[in-house]
Amino acid sequence: MKFLIAICIILWACAYTTMSRTLSESSVVESHQQWMMKYGRTYKNSSELEKRKKIFQENLEYIENFNNAGKKDYKLGLNPFSDLTSEEFIASHTGLKVPSELSSSKTESVAVPFNVNDDVPTNFDWRAQGAVTNVKNQGSNCGCCWAFTAVAAVEGIVKIKTGNLISLSEQQILDCDEQSTGCDGGIFYTAFNSIVQSGGIVREKDYPYIESKQTCKLNGQIAAAAQITGYANVVSNDEQQLLQAVARQPVATRIKVGNEFQSYQSGVYSGSCGPSFNHEVTIIGYGINEEGKKYWLIKNSWGESWGESGYMRLIRESGEPGGQCGMAEHSAYPTI
Numbered sequence: 001m002k003f004l005i006a007i008c009i010i011l012w013a014c015a016y017t018t019m020s021r022t023l024s025e026s027s028v029v030e031s032h033q034q035w036m037m038k039y040g041r042t043y044k045n046s047s048e049l050e051k052r053k054k055i056f057q058e059n060l061e062y063i064e065n066f067n068n069a070g071k072k073d074y075k076l077g078l079n080p081f082s083d084l085t086s087e088e089f090i091a092s093h094t095g096l097k098v099p100s101e102l103s104s105s106k107t108e109s110v111a112v113p114f115n116v117n118d119d120v121p122t123n124f125d126w127r128a129q130g131a132v133t134n135v136k137n138q139g140s141n142c143g144c145c146w147a148f149t150a151v152a153a154v155e156g157i158v159k160i161k162t163g164n165l166i167s168l169s170e171q172q173i174l175d176c177d178e179q180s181t182g183c184d185g186g187i188f189y190t191a192f193n194s195i196v197q198s199g200g201i202v203r204e205k206d207y208p209y210i211e212s213k214q215t216c217k218l219n220g221q222i223a224a225a226a227q228i229t230g231y232a233n234v235v236s237n238d239e240q241q242l243l244q245a246v247a248r249q250p251v252a253t254r255i256k257v258g259n260e261f262q263s264y265q266s267g268v269y270s271g272s273c274g275p276s277f278n279h280e281v282t283i284i285g286y287g288i289n290e291e292g293k294k295y296w297l298i299k300n301s302w303g304e305s306w307g308e309s310g311y312m313r314l315i316r317e318s319g320e321p322g323g324q325c326g327m328a329e330h331s332a333y334p335t336i
């Protein structure tokens with residue numbers, strides 16, 4: 001009898017653990033399938049499906065553990081990038097590359113200091129001024145964050161100076177900036193210079209983004225919709241200077257994207273940063289949230305499904321000398 005009871009207990013225990021393992025496996029399968037439907041993802045074959053499901057599971061577990069711990073002022077979540085490893089994500093969605101012929105002294109020659117005592121609002125958002133176009137998407141096959149960053153900054157100053165918000169062409173810059181290495185990377189400094197050299201920049205709809213570098217199609221047939229005269233740098237490593245600049249117009253900057261950026265969903269991000277600069281974004285505002293956390297408001301080029309409808313709030317004055325993730329080290333704005 002004792003023996004039978006022992007057998008029963010063992011059988012029950014086995015069944016129970018098998019059942020819970022199957023349950024969690026099936027809930028992962030279900031979550032993955034729902035996610036695939038939501039973002040229209042398909043895979044070429046079953047081994048690719050298995051591989052991606054496993055990565056998805058790791059990301060999902062990381063996100064749930066992070067959010068359940070509830071220790072931070074930001075949340076992570078599933079998004080179109082949830083079946084990529086962080087290495088794959090960073091490699092395919094960033095694109096900062098400083099051209100070898102450009103010494104850093106060349107790109108950092110002009111820095112016009114602002115008076116940091118100038119009155120600026122406590123909270124400021126260029127979207128509320130109508131100076132920011134829709135969030136765009138560089139896609140997963142072209143490392144040209146630098147072109148999107150430059151264009152967003154130009155769109156901002158054009159609206160401020162002319163009253164017209166015009167969506168402008170990243171593809172023009174990608175094709176015509178010969179100092180960059182196209183989809184292999186570039187920097188916004190040469191993007192600004194290429195706009196000057198091209199005699200301006202055309203509308204997005206006249207020269208739409210196709211996620212690959214082609215030959216420059218500016219041949220005088222398409223009229224430029226906006227002009228700039230060049231750019232000016234913000235004094236480096238000084239978030240008060242950066243604040244003054246952003247209060248005047250959207251500002252292009254360089255950041256070190258770390259692993260948690262991939263799954264950022266909302267809140268004031270203070271998570272991991274990369275070991276070196278790998279991405280560029282446009283700062284379109286700043287503020288202080290209800291908990292008193294200061295933040296920078298960033299427009300990214302990863303589509304509207306990432307972050308706060310394509311935007312991120314990144315912690316401001318975190319104590320890092322160059323700003324969180326280095327975001328106050330290399331900043332510049334186009335001049336008109």
Ligand SMILES: *[C@@H]1O[C@H](CO)[C@@H](O)[C@H](O)[C@H]1NC(C)=O
Pocket residue numbers: 044045047048
């Ligand atoms: C499955 O698809 C992946 C990705 O396209 C490919 O690398 C791999 O060789 C394919 N495997 C089989 C067994 O066809």
